[in-house]
Amino acid sequence: MNLAIYLHIPYCLHKCGYCDFNSHPENAKEASHYVDALLKELEFYSETLKKYTVPTVFMGGGTPTILPPAQLKEILDKVRQNFNLTPDCEITIEANPATIKLQTLQEIREAGYNRISIGVQSFDEKELQLLERVHNEEEIHTTVKRARSAKFDNLSMDLMFALPDQTLEKWQSHLKQAIAKNPDHLSTYNLTIEPATAFFKLHEKGKICLPHEDKQLEMYETTIQVLEDAGYSQYEISNFSKPGMESQHNINYWNNGEYLGVGAGASSYLNGERFKNINLPSIYIREIVANETAIESKERLEPLEAMGETLMLGLRLLKGISIDVFEKRFQVSFQKVYGNVIEPLLTQELITLNQNRIALSRKGLFLADSVILKFMA
Numbered sequence: 001m002n003l004a005i006y007l008h009i010p011y012c013l014h015k016c017g018y019c020d021f022n023s024h025p026e027n028a029k030e031a032s033h034y035v036d037a038l039l040k041e042l043e044f045y046s047e048t049l050k051k052y053t054v055p056t057v058f059m060g061g062g063t064p065t066i067l068p069p070a071q072l073k074e075i076l077d078k079v080r081q082n083f084n085l086t087p088d089c090e091i092t093i094e095a096n097p098a099t100i101k102l103q104t105l106q107e108i109r110e111a112g113y114n115r116i117s118i119g120v121q122s123f124d125e126k127e128l129q130l131l132e133r134v135h136n137e138e139e140i141h142t143t144v145k146r147a148r149s150a151k152f153d154n155l156s157m158d159l160m161f162a163l164p165d166q167t168l169e170k171w172q173s174h175l176k177q178a179i180a181k182n183p184d185h186l187s188t189y190n191l192t193i194e195p196a197t198a199f200f201k202l203h204e205k206g207k208i209c210l211p212h213e214d215k216q217l218e219m220y221e222t223t224i225q226v227l228e229d230a231g232y233s234q235y236e237i238s239n240f241s242k243p244g245m246e247s248q249h250n251i252n253y254w255n256n257g258e259y260l261g262v263g264a265g266a267s268s269y270l271n272g273e274r275f276k277n278i279n280l281p282s283i284y285i286r287e288i289v290a291n292e293t294a295i296e297s298k299e300r301l302e303p304l305e306a307m308g309e310t311l312m313l314g315l316r317l318l319k320g321i322s323i324d325v326f327e328k329r330f331q332v333s334f335q336k337v338y339g340n341v342i343e344p345l346l347t348q349e350l351i352t353l354n355q356n357r358i359a360l361s362r363k364g365l366f367l368a369d370s371v372i373l374k375f376m377a
């Protein structure tokens with residue numbers, strides 16, 4: 001049985017205006033207690049999860065690279081000591097270009113992190129400032145160069161499109177600059193305005209406006225075209241890779257596989273149960289010290305909910321879902337449960353059904369949210 005492990009580092013140099021992740025201002029004193037708590041939480045789960053094999057580990061945030069490399073190594077060592085990692089385990093670390101020195105990259109590569117995901121977002125200084133990113137364009141170039149020289153052979157970049165006032169030409173130029181860096185993987189997300197962010201207030205006051213939906217769709221179509229022309233395959237709604245360089249960690253999420261999330265605000269899905277830790281790092285630390293866990297909510301999914309989630313996640317993958325695997329997993333007839341949902345979607349050519357796999361069609365891809373919602377009703 002496979003298990004993915006997610007490790008959350010909740011500190012950032014500055015809260016970006018659009019960010020609704022569980023991130024908090026840098027706090028070196030608290031961070032050292034936080035790492036101790038994280039190590040303790042990993043130990044707590046090790047005994048009960050011994051039967052699992054771990055093919056992927058992902059350290060995200062926040063900004064993991066804000067921690068000293070020695071602490072990043074200590075955390076990964078603890079994961080290795082307490083869980084059965086596969087020999088070719090994919091071990092990703094997220095990195096912000098503003099926090100990376102060459103020596104840091106060399107040390108974390110040596111510690112065993114073998115995949116790096118760099119939060120580039122944009123190659124334009126004005127856009128980076130608008131997003132309140134703490135890095136500049138120059139630091140992106142330097143970071144990619146340093147990551148390669150530190151022997152990160154699996155390098156991913158995150159980019160954002162549909163920013164206020166962004167033209168299609170500007171977005172195309174970002175894609176081309178990213179391609180010129182020869183990443184193995186690219187994630188491209190359109191900017192969304194989330195509640196409880198600084199951008200939400202600005203948007204309400206009319207101080208920032210996103211491009212019209214039609215323009216966003218045009219940008220998305222262009223993304224697929226430009227990246228496919230450059231040799232990247234789209235394997236998920238927002239993700240592209242060179243052959244064999246898909247993110248195995250995220251594929252496990254989209255397959256609705258089991259995962260353990262460790263750290264403040266981290267979510268887990270184990271034995272049909274979903275549970276989530278407390279968000280605030282100081283309270284997370286307190287709870288771990290007192291009780292070894294910091295779970296704030298837990299729910300067991302009803303079979304129909306679990307099936308709906310499996311479809312919701314799996315349809316994000318371009319190859320979709322195997323009906324045979326689905327039926328085996330849930331011991332139901334797919335046709336019996338979803339026959340009335342898939343018929344109209346097939347007629348409207350929003351999904352395809354080939355070799356007993358159900359997937360979004362090209363047309364369905366552009367309307368993914370509304371198509372996927374039909375399976376959740």
Ligand code: SF4
Pocket residue numbers: 011012013014015016019020021023061062063096119
């Ligand atoms: S660096 Fe990432 S996690 Fe941190 S505030 Fe910015 S978007 Fe959020």
